[in-house]
Amino acid sequence: MASSASVLGHGNMAFSASSFFLRQNSTIEVAKYQKTCYGYRKNRFVGTTVAIVNQERNCLGIQFTEGEGKLPKVLLKSNSGSEAEVYLFGGCVTSWKVANDKDLLFVRPDAVFNGKKPISGGIPHCFPQFGPGSMQQHGFARNMTWSVAKSENVEGNPVLTLELKDDPYSRSMWNFAFLASYKVALNSKSLSTELVITNTDSKPFSFNSALHTYFRGFISAVSVKGLKGCKTLNKDPDPSNPIEKTEEREVITFPGFVDCIYLDAPEELHLNNGLGDIISIRNQNWTDAVLWNPYTQMESCYRDFVCVENAKIGQVTLESGQSWTAKQDINLNE
Numbered sequence: 466m467a468s469s470a471s472v473l474g475h476g477n478m479a480f481s482a483s484s485f486f487l488r489q490n491s492t493i494e495v496a497k498y499q500k501t502c503y504g505y506r507k508n509r510f511v512g513t514t515v516a517i518v519n520q521e522r523n524c525l526g527i528q529f530t531e532g533e534g535k536l537p538k539v540l541l542k543s544n545s546g547s548e549a550e551v552y553l554f555g556g557c558v559t560s561w562k563v564a565n566d567k568d569l570l571f572v573r574p575d576a577v578f579n580g581k582k583p584i585s586g587g588i589p590h591c592f593p594q595f596g597p598g599s600m601q602q603h604g605f606a607r608n609m610t611w612s613v614a615k616s617e618n619v620e621g622n623p624v625l626t627l628e629l630k631d632d633p634y635s636r637s638m639w640n641f642a643f644l645a646s647y648k649v650a651l652n653s654k655s656l657s658t659e660l661v662i663t664n665t666d667s668k669p670f671s672f673n674s675a676l677h678t679y680f681r682g683f684i685s686a687v688s689v690k691g692l693k694g695c696k697t698l699n700k701d702p703d704p705s706n707p708i709e710k711t712e713e714r715e716v717i718t719f720p721g722f723v724d725c726i727y728l729d730a731p732e733e734l735h736l737n738n739g740l741g742d743i744i745s746i747r748n749q750n751w752t753d754a755v756l757w758n759p760y761t762q763m764e765s766c767y768r769d770f771v772c773v774e775n776a777k778i779g780q781v782t783l784e785s786g787q788s789w790t791a792k793q794d795i796n797l798n799e
C-alpha cells in the first residue's frame with residue numbers, strides 16, 4: 466500500500482539551502498525545514514513553527530537533510546537496508562548502497578558542492594545537450610536545483626520524484642519552457658529512475674540527454690559486456706569529430722583513455738566493477754550508451770571509477786504538450 470506526501474519547490478539558482486515550497490490544500494506556502502529529534506519541522510517563511518510535517522516522511526524511509534556545502538540532500542532507505550542519497554542541486558543521485566554498505570556509485574574527489582558547479586559523480590543529468598554543442602558541456606540540468614514533487618513509500622521502498630522547470634537561467638541558454646520529472650525508486654538490490662521531459666512551450670523543441678552514471682570500480686579489472694556489434698563514435702582523440710566504427714569486442718576493458726559513444730545499444734549491459742560485483746544496467750528508451758574513463762587526465766581517481774552512461778544521442782523533437790520518457794534500472798546481481 467503506497468502512502469505519499471507532496472512537496473513542491475522551485476528550480477532556480479537562488480534556491481536557499483533548506484527551503485521548499487509545500488503544497489497544502491491547493492495553496493503553495495514557502496516552508497523551512499528544521500531538524501528536530503522527531504524528524505523535520507516546518508517553519509513558515511515568517512518564522513513561526515507550524516507543524517512537524519516530516520515526521521511521517523522520515524518513517525517512510527525518506528529523510529530531508531543537508532549534505533555537503535549545506536546543499537539540500539534527500540536520504541532514501543528501504544526496509545531491506547539499501548540506501549541512496551540524492552542532491553536537489555543537479556537532481557543528482559550521489560550514493561547507492563545495498564545492505565552490505567558498499568557504495569556502488571562514485572563521487573570524484575575533485576567534486577565541489579557549492580551550488581554552482583555540477584556535482585562530479587553519482588548520476589548527473591546531461592540535458593538538454595549531451596555535448597559538445599552550443600551550450601555548456603552536458604547542458605544545464607546538472608547545475609540547477611530540482612524541486613521535490615512527491616515522496617512515497619511503496620511496500621517498504623522509498624520513491625522520490627523531483628522536478629525541474631525552465632527559469633531565466635535555463636532560458637538564457639535554451640529559450641524553451643519545459644518540465645523534467647525524475648522519479649528515483651530504491652529497492653533492495655536496485656535503483657531505478659524514470660525521466661520524463663515534457664514540452665510546456667507553445668513551440669517545438671529538440672534536445673539530447675544522458676545519465677552520466679559514475680560507478681565505483683577497480684579500473685584495471687573493470688569490464689563491460691553487451692555492446693558487441695554496436696556502431697561506435699569514438700570521441701578520442703577529437704570529441705568534435707568522432708571516428709565511426711563497429712565494436713568487435715565481447716568484453717570491453719579500460720587499459721587507457723576511453724570516451725566512446727555506442728549507438729543503438731541493447732536494453733541491458735553488464736558491468737563487472739572489478740570489486741566483486743556484477744551490475745546489470747537496464748534501460749527503456751535510452752537508446753545509446755557512453756563509456757568514459759579519463760585515464761591519466763584524472764590521475765588522482767581514474768583507477769577508482771568508470772562511467773557507463775545511458776544516453777539518447779540523436780535529437781528528440783517534442784511538439785508542444787508532448788513528452789519523452791526514458792528509464793534506467795541498475796541492479797546488483799546475486
Ligand SMILES: O=P(O)(O)OC[C@H]1O[C@H](O)[C@H](O)[C@@H](O)[C@@H]1O
Pocket residue numbers: 585602603677700704724725755756757772774
Ligand atoms: O567532466 P564532465 O563535464 O563531467 O564530462 C566528463 C565526460 O563526460 C562524457 O562521458 C563525455 O563523453 C566526455 O567527453 C566528457 O569528458
